[in-house]
Amino acid sequence: MINPYKDSPRPEPEEIERRAELLRIAFAEDYERSARGEKIRPRLGDVMSIQYMRERQTLSFVLHPELKEIAYEIGYGIGKDICSEMIKGKTLPQIMQSNQPIAEGISYAFEEIVEADEKHAVYRHYECADCYGLPDIHDKVCVYEAGVAAGMFSEALGKQCRVTEQKCCANGDPYCEFLVEVMD
Numbered sequence: 403m404i405n406p407y408k409d410s411p412r413p414e415p416e417e418i419e420r421r422a423e424l425l426r427i428a429f430a431e432d433y434e435r436s437a438r439g440e441k442i443r444p445r446l447g448d449v450m451s452i453q454y455m456r457e458r459q460t461l462s463f464v465l466h467p468e469l470k471e472i473a474y475e476i477g478y479g480i481g482k483d484i485c486s487e488m489i490k491g492k493t494l495p496q497i498m499q500s501n502q503p504i505a506e507g508i509s510y511a512f513e514e515i516v517e518a519d520e521k522h523a524v525y526r527h528y529e530c531a532d533c534y535g536l537p538d539i540h541d542k543v544c545v546y547e548a549g550v551a552a553g554m555f556s557e558a559l560g561k562q563c564r565v566t567e568q569k570c571c572a573n574g575d576p577y578c579e580f581l582v583e584v585m586d
């Protein structure tokens with residue numbers, strides 16, 4: 403394979419942050435647009451098949467497991483950014499309750515809260531867009547979900563939270579299960 407992206411140059415840190423900030427602003431506007439019932443793309447709309455997205459994502463993690471650490475951090479930043487004022491100041495069980503319908507609302511998964519107290523929570527995703535129907539590859543691949551949840555819960559609680567996927571359809575389990583731990 404001749405890879406035209408080999409040794410891609412890395413811009414200066416300030417330039418990377420400037421680009422990331424432009425994207426954060428654009429993504430926030432996308433959410434506002436969606437909330438108003440407007441489409442991001444005028445003709446095709448905002449819904450597409452999950453196949454292509456999860457194909458490239460899952461193969462990324464399987465072929466390059468070191469990307470999981472980066473994906474968790476990227477997800478964490480996304481979660482922090484999309485954390486709404488509405489869930490700030492709430493307890494972890496209250497946050498879990500108010501977030502519960504979101505996954506289904508965006509057709510990502512059916513979410514079930516298994517347990518939740520001030521220090522920890524367990525929730526499950528059924529028919530997860532990232533992993534449902536994949537073969538058992540002895541891996542847990544819903545890393546972005548874990549990172550996004552961790553960033554959102556940490557921002558909402560003002561305390562560091564860690565989220566780890568304990569069960570996953572790519573690991574032979576019938577659903578994904580995530581453990582939320584409040585670390586401080």
Ligand SMILES: [Zn+2]
Pocket residue numbers: 530532533542543544567569570571572577578
């Ligand atoms: Zn999963």
